Amino acid sequence: MHRSTALNIRVGRGASRGGMTLVELLVVVSILGLLSVTILPAFSSGESARASRRAAAAVSSLVAQSQATSLGQTTAAGLWIEPLSGVAAIDLAIARRPEAYRGDTFTAAVSLTQPARPSDPVQLTFSRGGADVALMTTMKTPAFSAGSEPRPLVSNGDLIQIGHGADLFALECDSQPTVTGFKARLRSEAGQTPANTVWPTPSAPGGATTWHNFKIHRKPAPAGSLLSIANGMAIALAWSGIGSERFGPAPLAGDDGYPPAAGYNAGQAIAMMFDSAGAVTEVNFLATALSGAALDARVPVRGTVLLLVGRIDRCGLPFNPAPTEANPGANWQYADSTWIAIDPRSGLARAVPPALHIQTTPVTNARDSQVFVRSGQ
Secondary structure (H helix, E strand, C coil), X not given: CHHHHHHHHHHHHHCCCCCCCHHHHHHHHHHXXXXXXXXXXXXXXXXXXXXXXXXXXXXXXXXXXHHHXXXXXXXXXXXXXXXXXXXXXXXXXXXXXXXXXXXXXXXXCEEEECCCCCCCCEEEEECCCCCCHHHHHHCEECCCCCCCCCEECCCCCCEEEECCCCCCEEXXXXXXXXXXXXXXXXXXXXXXXXXXXXXXXXXXXXXXXXXXXXXXXXXXXXXXXXXXXXXXXXXXXXXXXXXXXXXXXXXXXCCCCCCECCCCCCCCEEEEEECCCCCEEEEEEECCCCCXXXXXXXXECCCCEEEEEEEHHHCCCCCCCXXXXXXXXXXXXXXXXXXXXXCCCCCCEXXXXXXXXXXXXXXXXXXXHCHXXXXXX
């Protein structure tokens, strides 16, 4: 009895616990829950920022490659942005413009019919001997890249230069045009009006036909394979834009002083073109299946081209004064997004995070978030 009691005492004092009490387990669970609230979002934000920087670097690199492709060339090259939706794009490529079409012979010409009103489209008549209408609308240009479809030689949205004038007019053609099935219209997206744009001399009614030489500047198309932005990042089209105008299809909260761009329709492809000296000359808005029956437009560049790279799930969202993970705001409200500014004169791109505060005041609109890229900081 004495020996057994002593043994029980020794075992009781020397035994080590192999588990945790319920109270200790609850404490550990509470600590892990607190860490998941504080540490894991910071980790996620850091991963998102790195993904945004990688995506911005890929876009900037392709901009530089597009500019280099255009240097010293007779046909322009540029950056092609293929929309994934009306507010986001993840596919990019180098864009190329085909050689201009001047007709089938050296004597190819076009005449104009005086419109009823100065703002109406002008009826065009091509000489059959020098510009075969059937050929212009059925002959296909070679595909720029493997897998892409050849395009008609001439189509809606191409620009026509008539005579020796510098003005470029938008070309319109019916689905089955005849020799008089083509029209040319003023380009309101380029600021053309009857007051500042003069049409070449039309043919006199009942008199001799006045013929002009012409040059049709055809639309660009993607050349080579598309480059996809990965890791859940995209170009936020709704907030990207040119100068003081953005590509957004409609007003959004936080767009103070940054309205939708003239000529752009949601879902159109965007082709930013460089000239042979490397400067940005124009931005093309080209109809796609996403944009429905939207007309093509080619807009002169009047300011810095601004592309916003951010999380794809935030693309198209308006400003939110109190964003949360469940109720996020616009991409420019987050430090893990990136503004890419492309200078129209030099064609150089620079990537800068959005400004979240100006001094101590929180930024509440997209234009203020661009302060770093606009001021060159």
